[in-house]
Amino acid sequence: MKREGSPKVPTRSKPSRRGSWIGFAGLAWELLIVGSLALNLVAIALFASPSLDEGGAPPLDFDAEASVAASAALVGSKHSEGRDEEISVSSTSGSRPTSKDAVINLDHGDPTMYESFWKRMGHRGDITIAGWQGISYFSDVTNLCWFLEPEFDHEIRRLHRLVGNAVADGHFVVVGTGSTQLFQAALYALSPPDTPHPLSVVSAAPYYSSYPAVTDYLRSGLYRWAGDASAFKGNIYIELVCSPNNPDGSIREAVLKSENGTIIHDLAYYWPQYTPITHAEDHDIMLFTVSKTTGHAGSRLGWALVKDKDVAKRMIKFVELNSIGVSKDSQFRAAKILKAISDGYELPNPKNKYKLFDFGHLLMSVRWKRLREAVKVSGIFSLPEFQSSYCTFTGKRTETYPAFAWLKCEKEGVEDCENFLRSHKILSRNGKHFGAARKFVRISMLERDETFELFIERLSSLT
Amino acid sequence: MKREGSPKVPTRSKPSRRGSWIGFAGLAWELLIVGSLALNLVAIALFASPSLDEGGAPPLDFDAEASVAASAALVGSKHSEGRDEEISVSSTSGSRPTSKDAVINLDHGDPTMYESFWKRMGHRGDITIAGWQGISYFSDVTNLCWFLEPEFDHEIRRLHRLVGNAVADGHFVVVGTGSTQLFQAALYALSPPDTPHPLSVVSAAPYYSSYPAVTDYLRSGLYRWAGDASAFKGNIYIELVCSPNNPDGSIREAVLKSENGTIIHDLAYYWPQYTPITHAEDHDIMLFTVSKTTGHAGSRLGWALVKDKDVAKRMIKFVELNSIGVSKDSQFRAAKILKAISDGYELPNPKNKYKLFDFGHLLMSVRWKRLREAVKVSGIFSLPEFQSSYCTFTGKRTETYPAFAWLKCEKEGVEDCENFLRSHKILSRNGKHFGAARKFVRISMLERDETFELFIERLSSLT
Numbered sequence: 001m002k003r004e005g006s007p008k009v010p011t012r013s014k015p016s017r018r019g020s021w022i023g024f025a026g027l028a029w030e031l032l033i034v035g036s037l038a039l040n041l042v043a044i045a046l047f048a049s050p051s052l053d054e055g056g057a058p059p060l061d062f063d064a065e066a067s068v069a070a071s072a073a074l075v076g077s078k079h080s081e082g083r084d085e086e087i088s089v090s091s092t093s094g095s096r097p098t099s100k101d102a103v104i105n106l107d108h109g110d111p112t113m114y115e116s117f118w119k120r121m122g123h124r125g126d127i128t129i130a131g132w133q134g135i136s137y138f139s140d141v142t143n144l145c146w147f148l149e150p151e152f153d154h155e156i157r158r159l160h161r162l163v164g165n166a167v168a169d170g171h172f173v174v175v176g177t178g179s180t181q182l183f184q185a186a187l188y189a190l191s192p193p194d195t196p197h198p199l200s201v202v203s204a205a206p207y208y209s210s211y212p213a214v215t216d217y218l219r220s221g222l223y224r225w226a227g228d229a230s231a232f233k234g235n236i237y238i239e240l241v242c243s244p245n246n247p248d249g250s251i252r253e254a255v256l257k258s259e260n261g262t263i264i265h266d267l268a269y270y271w272p273q274y275t276p277i278t279h280a281e282d283h284d285i286m287l288f289t290v291s292k293t294t295g296h297a298g299s300r301l302g303w304a305l306v307k308d309k310d311v312a313k314r315m316i317k318f319v320e321l322n323s324i325g326v327s328k329d330s331q332f333r334a335a336k337i338l339k340a341i342s343d344g345y346e347l348p349n350p351k352n353k354y355k356l357f358d359f360g361h362l363l364m365s366v367r368w369k370r371l372r373e374a375v376k377v378s379g380i381f382s383l384p385e386f387q388s389s390y391c392t393f394t395g396k397r398t399e400t401y402p403a404f405a406w407l408k409c410e411k412e413g414v415e416d417c418e419n420f421l422r423s424h425k426i427l428s429r430n431g432k433h434f435g436a437a438r439k440f441v442r443i444s445m446l447e448r449d450e451t452f453e454l455f456i457e458r459l460s461s462l463t
Numbered sequence: 464m465k466r467e468g469s470p471k472v473p474t475r476s477k478p479s480r481r482g483s484w485i486g487f488a489g490l491a492w493e494l495l496i497v498g499s500l501a502l503n504l505v506a507i508a509l510f511a512s513p514s515l516d517e518g519g520a521p522p523l524d525f526d527a528e529a530s531v532a533a534s535a536a537l538v539g540s541k542h543s544e545g546r547d548e549e550i551s552v553s554s555t556s557g558s559r560p561t562s563k564d565a566v567i568n569l570d571h572g573d574p575t576m577y578e579s580f581w582k583r584m585g586h587r588g589d590i591t592i593a594g595w596q597g598i599s600y601f602s603d604v605t606n607l608c609w610f611l612e613p614e615f616d617h618e619i620r621r622l623h624r625l626v627g628n629a630v631a632d633g634h635f636v637v638v639g640t641g642s643t644q645l646f647q648a649a650l651y652a653l654s655p656p657d658t659p660h661p662l663s664v665v666s667a668a669p670y671y672s673s674y675p676a677v678t679d680y681l682r683s684g685l686y687r688w689a690g691d692a693s694a695f696k697g698n699i700y701i702e703l704v705c706s707p708n709n710p711d712g713s714i715r716e717a718v719l720k721s722e723n724g725t726i727i728h729d730l731a732y733y734w735p736q737y738t739p740i741t742h743a744e745d746h747d748i749m750l751f752t753v754s755k756t757t758g759h760a761g762s763r764l765g766w767a768l769v770k771d772k773d774v775a776k777r778m779i780k781f782v783e784l785n786s787i788g789v790s791k792d793s794q795f796r797a798a799k800i801l802k803a804i805s806d807g808y809e810l811p812n813p814k815n816k817y818k819l820f821d822f823g824h825l826l827m828s829v830r831w832k833r834l835r836e837a838v839k840v841s842g843i844f845s846l847p848e849f850q851s852s853y854c855t856f857t858g859k860r861t862e863t864y865p866a867f868a869w870l871k872c873e874k875e876g877v878e879d880c881e882n883f884l885r886s887h888k889i890l891s892r893n894g895k896h897f898g899a900a901r902k903f904v905r906i907s908m909l910e911r912d913e914t915f916e917l918f919i920e921r922l923s924s925l926t
Contacts, residue, residue, distance in 0.1 A: 089609045094601025110600050118595035125594020129796060131803070132581035132588070134761035137573050137754075138557025146552045177640050177763075177786040184785070188681065210784075217784045218651065219684030291600075298597035298791035300640075321673075321680045322647070323640040327790040328761035333592060340594070 092427065097454050104455045105427045109246075109403060111446040114295020117359045124340045124354070127333050134328035144309070145316050147325030148175045155338035156303055159293075160280075162342050163357070164392050165270050167282040171305035172312035175326045176319055179268055179289035179302030180214060183240075184322070186264045186285050186304065187215065189314035190238050191222035200226035203240035204255045205435030206247055206406070208266070209442075211240055228435050235260045242266040244275045247434050247442035248384055249402025251275070268292045269403055273360025276391035276398045284308060290330075292403060294337050294356065295446075299330040357393070364401035367445055367452060371405055374460040380411035381459075405443040417441045424462060426455065555890065560917050567918045568890045572709075572866060574909040577758020580822045587803045587817070590796050597791035607772070608779050610788030611638045618801035619766055622756075623743075625805050626820070627855050628733050630745040634768035635775035638789045639782055642731055642752035642765030643677060646703075647785070649748050649767065650678065652777035653701050653725045654685035663689035666703035667718045668898030669710055669869070671729070672905075674703055691898050698723045705729040707738045710897050710905035711847055712865025714738070731755045732866050736823025739854035739861045747771060753793075755866060757800050757819065758909075762793040820856070827864035830908055830915060834868055837923040843874035844922075868906040880904045887925060889918065 092105040094112070118125050139149045153173050160168040176182035191199045201215045205228040215225040226232060229239050235258040243252040246269065254263050265283040269275065271293055286305040291297035306312040319325065341356045375381045386400035407428070409417035416438040418430035431440030445452070555568040557575070581588050602612045616636050623631040639645035654662045664678045668691040678688040689695060692702050698721040706715040709732065717726050728746040732738065734756055749768040754760035769775040782788065804819045838844045849863035870891070872880035879901040881893035894903030908915070 089601070089604060091604050093604050093609070094599040095604065108600060112599050115595045115598050118593075118598070121594050123594075126591055128589055128591040130581075130589050131584050131586075131800065132578045135578050135581070135758050136557040136575050137571060137760045138552070139761075141552060141554050141556050141558065146556070177790070180784075181786050214784055217781070218681050221682030221684065295598050297600045298602070298788075300786055300788060300790045318680070321643075321677055322785070323644050323763055325761075325763060327640070327763045327793045329792040329796050330790045333792050337594065 090427065096448055096450055100454070100457075101425065102454070103425045103427060104451060104458065106444040106447060106451075106455060107427045107429050109292070109444045109446055111291055111295040111297055111403075112448045113363060113446050113452070114360075115448065117354070117356060118295070121340060121354050124343075125337055127336045129329060129332055134332065137325055139325075139328065139331070144172055144312060145174050147316075147319070147328075148173060149328060149331040149335060151335035152303075152331040152338075155335045155342065156288075158342050159338050160305075162345055163272060163277060164280050165272075165277050166267060166286055166288075166305055167280045168305055171286075171307055172309065174304040174306055174312055174315045174319070175331065176302045176304065177323055177326050178291065178300045179266065179287045179304075180210070181319065181322060181326075182287050182302050182304045182315065183211075183214060183264065183266070185315040185318035186287070186311075187220075187223045187238060188318040189311045190262045190264070190285075191220075193222070195222060198222060198224035200224060200232065200234060200237040201240065202226050202229040202232045202237055202256070203242070204229040204252070206245070206431065206440070207240065207435055208242055208246040209429060209433035229255045232256060234258075237261045239263050240266060242268070244269045244400070244402055247404045247429075247440075248406035249275070249386065249400060249404065250384070271360075272357040272391060272393045272398075273364055273401070274403055275400045276389035277393040278389050279392070285311065290334050290337070294334075294341065296334065296337060299327075299334055301326070301330045301334050361394075361398070361401070364403075364445065365399065368399075368401045368405075370456050371445070371459075374456045375407075377460045378462050380409060380414075380462060382408045382410050401445075403444070403446055405445055407441050407443050409439050409441075415439065424458060426458060553890065559911055559913055563917070564888065565917070566888045566890060567914060567921065569907040569910060569914075569918060570890045570892050572755070572907050572909055574754055574758040574760055574866075575911045576826060576909050576915070577823075578911065580817070580819060581758070584803060584817050587806075588800055590799045592792060592795055597795065600788055602788075602791060602794070607635055607775055608637050610779075610782070610791075611636060612791060612794035612798060614798035615766075615794040615801075618798045618805065619751075621805050622801050623768075625808055626735060626740060627743050628735075628740050629730060629749055629751075629768055630743045631768055634749075634770055635772065637767040637769055637775055637778045637782070638794065639765045639767065640786055640789050641754065641763045642729065642750045642767075643673070644782065644785060644789075645750050645765050645767045645778065646674075646727065646729070647677060648778040648781035649727045649750070649774075650683075650686045650701060651781040652774045653727070653748075656685070658685060661685060661687035663687060663695065663697060663700040664703065665689050665692035665695045665700055665719070666705070667692040667715070669708070669894065669903070670703065670898055671705050671709040672892060672896035692718045695719060697721075700724045702726050703729060705731070707732040707863070707865055710867050710892075710903075711869035712738070712849065712863060712867065713847070734823075735820040735854060735856045735861075736827055736864070737866055738863045739852040740856040741852050742855070748774065753797050753800070757797075757804065759797065759800060762790075762797055764789070764793045764797050824857075824861070824864070827866075827908065828862065831862075831864045831868075833919050834908070834922075837919045838870075840923045841925050843872060843877075843925060845871045845873050864908075866907070866909055868908055870904050870906050872902050872904075878902065887921060889921060 088107060090105060092103045093108060094110055097104055137147070139147050143153070152175065156173055157168045160166050174182065174185065176185060187201060198221055201223050203211055212225040215223060223238065226237070237256060237258070239254050239256050239261055241252050241254050241263055243265065244250065245252050263283065265281065265286045267281060267286050268289045269292055270277070270281065284307045287302060289302040290299055304315060306315060344355045372383060375383055384406055388397050388399050391398040407417065409420055411420070414420045416430070418428050418438065418441050421428050421441060428441035428443050430438055432438050434440070434442065551570060553568060555566045556571060557573055560567055600610070602610050606616070615638065619636055620631045623629050637645065637648065639648060650664060661684055664686050666674055675688040678686060686701065689700070700719060700721070702717050702719050702724055704715050704717050704726055706728065707713065708715050726746065728744065728749045730744060730749050731752045732755055733744065747770045750765060752765040753762055767778060769778060807818045835846060838846055847869055851860050851862050854861040870880065872883055874883070877883045879893070881891050881901065881904050884891050884904060891904035891906050893901055895901050897905065
């Protein structure tokens with residue numbers, strides 16, 4: 001259905017699905033990629049057959065952006081500031097590979113695999129914002145978090161009730177510019193303002209590679225990165241518990257047990273597509289992000305569930321000082337996106353068969369199956385193993401399919417897995433950034449189908 | 464024109480224009496307010512007569528939100544953490560007064576006066592974002608600022624060329640979550656990472672009240688607030704130059720002249736509605752914000768024009784560490800909003816007579832005229848005076864109409880103007896927060912018509 005009179009976000013012009021492709025890499029490769037994608041497509045088709053009349057875009061649309069980016073694709077980047085930098089943006093970041101031997105960038109956890117789901121959703125995920133809406137700084141001054149849009153608050157609580165992964169009742173919702181901002185807000189909130197020495201911030205290795213850099217970049221007098229929680233000696237600290245853990249997918253609890261210590265639970269990946277939901281978490285500070293829930297990383301939106309009012313107030317004060325609140329546009333949109341997800345489960349409708357967590361879980365299961373097969377074929381890598389558990393959300397025993405693969409090179413003579421993969425034009429994140437050995441790398445499992453399939457093909461060929 | 468199939472941002476239900484009003488404050492007051500608004504309405508009508516077929520909402524629409532907020536309105540707030548807090552959010556923040564003796568909150572620079580312009584613009588400022596758009600973290604990896612949307616970049620440069628207020632050519636555009644984030648990014652970029660002592664950050668008093676708090680809240684080892692630039696002794700520093708200045712509207716240059724010092728130019732208010740555009744500024748770091756340009760404070764979006772590549776890179780690194788980029792949704796929308804403004808001037812069209820800067824300038828001129836009259840009638844206040852200048856944008860000699868009024872109490876026995884106004888239910892920001900005397904307050908001139916008119920009426924009555 002075409003809509004008149006509603007201006008759309010400008011999109012870059014799209015060539016035909018062949019166009020630049022054939023000239024660039026040849027028909028043979030195009031056919032190969034389409035062939036290798038069959039498994040995913042079949043899996044997806046099982047529960048979500050797009051109807052033509054719903055305006056869903058074709059699932060494997062190639063656009064001009066990819067061709068432009070790819071034509072400049074190089075290993076490394078003109079913008080890269082060296083591999084010790086936390087995030088190394090290269091000319092291949094966020095784009096599709098455009099030939100069989102292209103660089104495959106799996107360094108970031110860019111959740112572009114969700115694009116195809118939202119294309120299938122048709123207009124259910126669309127939003128129109130009128131020019132005059134959302135002008136004021138204030139969203140709801142009756143809420144402690146005065147910059148939280150009421151609809152977003154409502155849909156967050158509804159989604160947690162639906163999924164059963166966290167207790168939102170009795171918690172304040174604090175919205176942030178991604179969970180990255182909320183992580184800093186929580187550090188600020190938990191550090192005494194007049195502390196003579198910075199509070200120690202720790203996390204059990206392997207820990208999320210951003211924690212050290214984000215804790216230390218301003219050399220704050222309030223808090224300071226103190227490394228692996230398992231090696232920490234002391235009673236006063238902030239322990240970061242990421243569960244399921246980034247990078248290795250493990251389910252975690254705090255390793256330190258002091259009464260004077262505090263804990264931030266980063267639950268970005270505690271959603272049914274990645275792991276069985278075994279119970280509703282009910283901690284003092286729980287962080288979530290839209291990026292890993294729905295795929296909308298570009299919206300830069302996260303939320304915290306916070307039990308203590310004074311801690312919530314200090315987190316809100318941080319967001320106020322750091323950015324005077326959080327984009328209303330992102331909140332309007334995310335409210336719509338979360339609503340579409342919950343409606344998919346709660347409003348039975350033969351036309352409304354699009355279920356995000358089902359899509360995500362099935363796609364992740366196919367990907368992990370293919371990854372484990374490729375690792376077996378290659379014979380030079382290993383992966384963590386996970387036990388299945390009963391998932392209260394699906395009502396079934398389900399497997400764990402983490403958003404990242406924590407891959408270890410077992411090949412003799414290879415000490416640095418990232419370098420080894422880089423020599424085969426696969427970009428990954430070195431284990432050393434996670435407080436682990438360089439034999440490990442973190443690989444994103446959330447890229448677009450064609451990127452993932454090319455990765456599997458290349459990994460299988462390594463010996 | 465009604466559009467089918469394009470879901471809108473949920474809006475709170477609107478009662479009829481009387482409804483709760485009459486019950487609450489009586490018809491008499493409603494008539495008074497409507498009467499006092501006549502001057503503004505006439506002024507606006509001079510150049511922007513809304514056509515019914517364009518879907519523009521009525522200009523003085525009262526909605527349920529205001530009634531709800533107002534029914535709880537109190538002087539002070541349950542959320543206020545005391546007047547020394549930088550931003551004191553109260554139950555009256557962002558809402559309209561609902562009776563003649565209601566609290567009038569002019570503490571914030573909430574630019575809600577722009578709502579009526581965007582309502583008149585009809586669908587020209589609307590945007591529809593499809594569910595699958597803007598998923599990736601990355602906007603354009605060929606740009607140094609990889610999270611900057613190309614359309615937003617384009618419209619920023621176009622607007623600066625149109626207005627002639629700043630040289631964008633030869634500058635990098637760095638996008639931020641409001642200019643507040645970019646201010647911190649600039650501090651980070653200008654501070655040597657290995658500095659043994661925090662760099663001194665100064666600004667000539669009266670300075671923007673947020674500068675000290677935003678500089679110091681994390682007790683950074685990189686930089687530290689050092690107060691009034693005019694009193695600073697030393698050669699190494701970052702000087703903040705806000706021009707036109709918040710709070711007093713004065714045109715400023717750096718007061719310190721050391722070769723080893725650096726300067727951040729905060730040009731948030733250097734737009735034709737507030738001040739004559741006398742020349743295009745061409746400094747190393749220039750900060751702008753969508754809030755004060757178009758009114759969209761809720762979008763939390765700003766931009767910096769940065770001359771030096773390494774400084775730009777470090778600012779980008781800050782935004783990466785602070786929030787992994789900036790909301791794409793806000794950027795999509797702001798690109799559309801800026802485009803609508805530039806189109807209003809550059810695409811002559813009898814139906815397209817809506818010109819933001821003309822609207823803003825005319826409305827501000829009416830408001831300043833009324834404010835000066837009220838001050839004269841009252842006899843206990845004074846205001847700064849400004850010289851007119853030739854404005855290269857309008858091609859006319861124009862006056863200065865700052866976004867804030869820097870009001871001084873001249874009444875004998877009144878040492879604290881904020882307290883005095885508060886006793887008359889007018890909330891303002893105390894001069895002490897700006898490094899000035901308590902006889903001064905900052906008053907927002909950007910609130911909605913009815914708030915401003917009630918303020919003028921009450922101010923005139925004070926003796």
